[in-house]
Amino acid sequence: MTSxxxxxxEFLRFPSISTDTxxxxxxxxxxxxxxxxxxxxxxxxxxxETPRHPVVIARNEHRPxxxxxxxxxxxxxxxxxxxxxxxxxxxxxxxxxxxxxxxxATDNKGQMFAHLMGVAQTMAxxxxxxxxxxxxxxxxxxxxxxxxxxxLENHREWLACDVIAVSDTGMVAPGVPTMGxxxxxxxxxxxVVRGPAxxxxxGLFGGAVMNPATALGRLIASLHDAEGKVLIxxxxxxxxxxxxxxxxxxxxxxxxxxxxxxQVTGAPALFGEAGYSPAEQTWARPTAEVNGxxxxxxGEGSKTVLPAEAMAKFSxxxxxxxxxxxxxxKVRRHFEKHCPPGVTIEFVPGHDxxxxxxxxxxxxxxxxxxxxxxxxxxxxxxxxxxxxxxxIQSFREILGADTLLLGLALADAQIHSPNENFPVENFEAGIxxxxxxxxxxxxx
Amino acid sequence: MTSxxxxxxEFLRFPSISTDTxxxxxxxxxxxxxxxxxxxxxxxxxxxETPRHPVVIARNEHRPxxxxxxxxxxxxxxxxxxxxxxxxxxxxxxxxxxxxxxxxATDNKGQMFAHLMGVAQTMAxxxxxxxxxxxxxxxxxxxxxxxxxxxLENHREWLACDVIAVSDTGMVAPGVPTMGxxxxxxxxxxxVVRGPAxxxxxGLFGGAVMNPATALGRLIASLHDAEGKVLIxxxxxxxxxxxxxxxxxxxxxxxxxxxxxxQVTGAPALFGEAGYSPAEQTWARPTAEVNGxxxxxxGEGSKTVLPAEAMAKFSxxxxxxxxxxxxxxKVRRHFEKHCPPGVTIEFVPGHDxxxxxxxxxxxxxxxxxxxxxxxxxxxxxxxxxxxxxxxIQSFREILGADTLLLGLALADAQIHSPNENFPVENFEAGIxxxxxxxxxxxxx
Numbered sequence: 001m002t003s004x005x006x007x008x009x010e011f012l013r014f015p016s017i018s019t020d021t022x023x024x025x026x027x028x029x030x031x032x033x034x035x036x037x038x039x040x041x042x043x044x045x046x047x048x049e050t051p052r053h054p055v056v057i058a059r060n061e062h063r064p065x066x067x068x069x070x071x072x073x074x075x076x077x078x079x080x081x082x083x084x085x086x087x088x089x090x091x092x093x094x095x096x097x098x099x100x101x102x103x104x105a106t107d108n109k110g111q112m113f114a115h116l117m118g119v120a121q122t123m124a125x126x127x128x129x130x131x132x133x134x135x136x137x138x139x140x141x142x143x144x145x146x147x148x149x150x151x152l153e154n155h156r157e158w159l160a161c162d163v164i165a166v167s168d169t170g171m172v173a174p175g176v177p178t179m180g181x182x183x184x185x186x187x188x189x190x191x192v193v194r195g196p197a198x199x200x201x202x203g204l205f206g207g208a209v210m211n212p213a214t215a216l217g218r219l220i221a222s223l224h225d226a227e228g229k230v231l232i233x234x235x236x237x238x239x240x241x242x243x244x245x246x247x248x249x250x251x252x253x254x255x256x257x258x259x260x261x262x263q264v265t266g267a268p269a270l271f272g273e274a275g276y277s278p279a280e281q282t283w284a285r286p287t288a289e290v291n292g293x294x295x296x297x298x299g300e301g302s303k304t305v306l307p308a309e310a311m312a313k314f315s316x317x318x319x320x321x322x323x324x325x326x327x328x329x330k331v332r333r334h335f336e337k338h339c340p341p342g343v344t345i346e347f348v349p350g351h352d353x354x355x356x357x358x359x360x361x362x363x364x365x366x367x368x369x370x371x372x373x374x375x376x377x378x379x380x381x382x383x384x385x386x387x388x389x390x391x392i393q394s395f396r397e398i399l400g401a402d403t404l405l406l407g408l409a410l411a412d413a414q415i416h417s418p419n420e421n422f423p424v425e426n427f428e429a430g431i432x433x434x435x436x437x438x439x440x441x442x443x444x
Numbered sequence: 445m446t447s448x449x450x451x452x453x454e455f456l457r458f459p460s461i462s463t464d465t466x467x468x469x470x471x472x473x474x475x476x477x478x479x480x481x482x483x484x485x486x487x488x489x490x491x492x493e494t495p496r497h498p499v500v501i502a503r504n505e506h507r508p509x510x511x512x513x514x515x516x517x518x519x520x521x522x523x524x525x526x527x528x529x530x531x532x533x534x535x536x537x538x539x540x541x542x543x544x545x546x547x548x549a550t551d552n553k554g555q556m557f558a559h560l561m562g563v564a565q566t567m568a569x570x571x572x573x574x575x576x577x578x579x580x581x582x583x584x585x586x587x588x589x590x591x592x593x594x595x596l597e598n599h600r601e602w603l604a605c606d607v608i609a610v611s612d613t614g615m616v617a618p619g620v621p622t623m624g625x626x627x628x629x630x631x632x633x634x635x636v637v638r639g640p641a642x643x644x645x646x647g648l649f650g651g652a653v654m655n656p657a658t659a660l661g662r663l664i665a666s667l668h669d670a671e672g673k674v675l676i677x678x679x680x681x682x683x684x685x686x687x688x689x690x691x692x693x694x695x696x697x698x699x700x701x702x703x704x705x706x707q708v709t710g711a712p713a714l715f716g717e718a719g720y721s722p723a724e725q726t727w728a729r730p731t732a733e734v735n736g737x738x739x740x741x742x743g744e745g746s747k748t749v750l751p752a753e754a755m756a757k758f759s760x761x762x763x764x765x766x767x768x769x770x771x772x773x774k775v776r777r778h779f780e781k782h783c784p785p786g787v788t789i790e791f792v793p794g795h796d797x798x799x800x801x802x803x804x805x806x807x808x809x810x811x812x813x814x815x816x817x818x819x820x821x822x823x824x825x826x827x828x829x830x831x832x833x834x835x836i837q838s839f840r841e842i843l844g845a846d847t848l849l850l851g852l853a854l855a856d857a858q859i860h861s862p863n864e865n866f867p868v869e870n871f872e873a874g875i876x877x878x879x880x881x882x883x884x885x886x887x888x
Binding site for chain 1: 632644647726733739748757
């Protein structure tokens with residue numbers, strides 16, 4: 001076992017579960033350990049209080065004329081239940097089959113610690129780094145980063161940087177270096193359809209009034225055509241088309257073909273907007289999804305009621321350059337336009353966030369790709385992701401910098417689940433990646 | 445207060461709530477009281493055990509050559525919660541504003557007791573009745589008559605009769621004598637739509653798989669056209685068209701116009717199959733209704749999940765001559781035909797029952813109309829009803845006789861709700877109705 005792996009195992013022993021107040025002391029102890037570790041390797045480091053779990057900031061000595069690189073990670077972890085499904089104790093890390101098994105092994109302790117160990121090696125060899133570096137290690141990512149935006153606002157000038165790097169996303173397949181340059185945005189809303197003043201006897205009144213559940217079904221059906229295209233007026237107006245190089249590259253990316261999507265979703269067949277591959281559909285095309293629906297009697301057996309109301313929760317994944325406020329207004333107008341007779345509707349918008357997109361062929365993007373090539377010995381693939389990471393948008397808005405998504409997580413890492421794991425080789429590649437990344441960013 | 449009203453109040457004091465085992469003794473005591481009351485007025489009467497609450501049978505002396513008339517009623521009542529909404533104690537009947545206020549006042553003690561008191565008066569005057577009469581008073585109607593069909597089977601020859609009369613339905617408006625000659629049937633089923641193997645992250649996978657809630661919305665939307673017609677292939681094949689006299693009469697019936705339906709349902713507007721009035725839609729046209737639906741996240745806030753499945757419960761109200769088994773098979777085929785790609789469906793049929801229809805212009809129907817005319821001093825209206833009363837079908841199938849539905853309930857009787865009531869004048873009209881009915885049936 002290398003010294004770096006031994007130190008990671010030490011890090012993984014802290015049960016730094018941020019959501020559970022009983023572990024608040026362990027979260028803090030873990031943060032304090034990180035401060036000590038950062039100081040050991042030659043960085044200046046401090047714990048910064050927030051209303052809940054502290055932020056760790058560690059920096060080398062900043063000198064004029066060098067790029068300022070911020071590397072973000074989080075040292076808090078998800079809960080471990082159900083504990084009985086773990087092969088080994090989540091906080092007594094074990095190495096089996098070339099992987100480290102522990103809660104947080106991939107998400108995010110293993111990935112962020114690779115950066116710290118990369119810096120440690122460079123500092124040990126050269127006494128300094130080629131860039132001005134700031135490590136920002138958060139203790140609240142798994143509870144939605146409630147205090148991070150305020151922390152960024154409060155240290156806006158101190159943290160202002162040229163570029164940000166985050167290793168908290170996925171690799172498309174083992175050994176395939178992966179750079180993410182886009183994330184979908186989101187906007188949400190809840191629709192309530194109301195008809196009669198109360199649940200009615202479906203015998204006495206069925207046939208003479210519009211059933212709100214039927215009306216809701218029609219409204220849901222109005223959202224797509226038979227080929228999966230969203231039918232909301234103007235929905236695609238601001239959608240940035242896929243570029244030719246993206247379609248070409250993604251067609252070659254391993255792990256995201258139709259067979260892969262079929263296997264990982266367990267759906268009987270794939271279905272999506274005609275003319276796009278599953279990767280294109282999930283990374284670069286917007287969606288209209290029902291997240292939940294309900295109305296009337298849902299218990300066992302039957303109750304022949306005509307329900308007074310029915311509701312559905314919707315989310316819309318957005319892509320550049322869709323504006324969440326514009327889209328949710330178009331959705332509202334769509335539902336009003338398609339509302340069947342005999343019912344009224346109420347639509348309440350929920351949370352939202354813009355899509356994220358950074359040119360992968362910019363100066364920093366190219367530097368990151370060279371670093372990935374060096375670390376893995378292979379040409380990296382450039383992808384977007386279908387989900388949303390709200391802090392990335394906060395980084396751009398508050399710190400004015402783009403983020404390089406340099407994920408080291410495998411699809412079977414079991415993050416948020418029992419038996420979370422991280423291959424030792426990914427950890428070691430991450431150390432190499434950090435060293436190459438700082439060199440390439442300095443030279444860019 | 446007349447002696448008849450005083451006796452009804454005594455009857456109403458029994459808390460004969462059949463669904464609650466704590467009241468089982470009260471149900472029995474109420475049945476025993478009915479036996480005594482029937483004997484008092486000159487009938488032979490007995491309590492007949494069932495696995496739960498007893499049946500009361502009371503008869504005059506049957507003689508050859510007379511019509512055998514069976515009058516059905518039930519002496520059990522609904523629970524009374526929420527008790528705090530009652531103006532007076534549900535089992536301490538009060539007379540206010542010309543109405544008797546008590547649980548069971550209309551449903552069904554008041555209506556059935558009018559028949560008993562009518563018979564009492566005829567017996568007192570003439571020493572006998574003009575027909576062979578059987579009273580069948582059930583104690584389990586409010587729990588779905590679980591043992592009545594078996595009781596009918598076991599006493600098939602003893603109960604075989606020429607015609608049955610039931611006063612357990614509604615009058616279209618106060619003072620308007622109303623004869624029902626039809627009830628809708630029903631068939632039910634539950635549909636489950638399944639997609640991915642588990643709930644998916646709507647960001648990572650949304651856009652590449654069919655959402656089962658969306659698929660369910662489409663299936664629900666496929667059931668009707670924009671004008672409210674059911675689009676299931678062959679659904680209307682066996683529907684008996686409305687007769688001209690029905691449409692003419694129903695257009696004149698008070699209490700069932702558009703304004704009445706709007707008021708009683710509280711819907712913002714009516715909606716139903718084009719070309720039919722609300723009375724026609726609910727009494728003589730079949731329906732396809734969603735009774736309940738659910739899938740995904742229905743709690744507070746949002747959870748951006750793409751649900752693994754969604755379900756809906758459906759009921760279809762049927763009219764003559766639709767066959768429930770045929771219709772549910774057509775429904776199953778419809779869902780299979782319209783199932784969107786990327787999901788699978790499972791459809792499980794539920795309970796069913798045929799529509800009921802008896803010619804109102806037959807010998808007994810005409811006799812009943814003459815009796816209604818005599819009792820109320822007004823021409824009766826002939827209606828069907830939208831609900832289903834399964835025992836009526838059992839009467840026809842087991843006893844081989846049609847049922848005259850001679851309802852005395854008003855729309856604001858609050859049956860099954862707090863402040864149930866029954867106008868004293870309806871009770872007195874019911875007594876007159878019984879006397880006229882037995883005379884007219886005897887003469888028919």
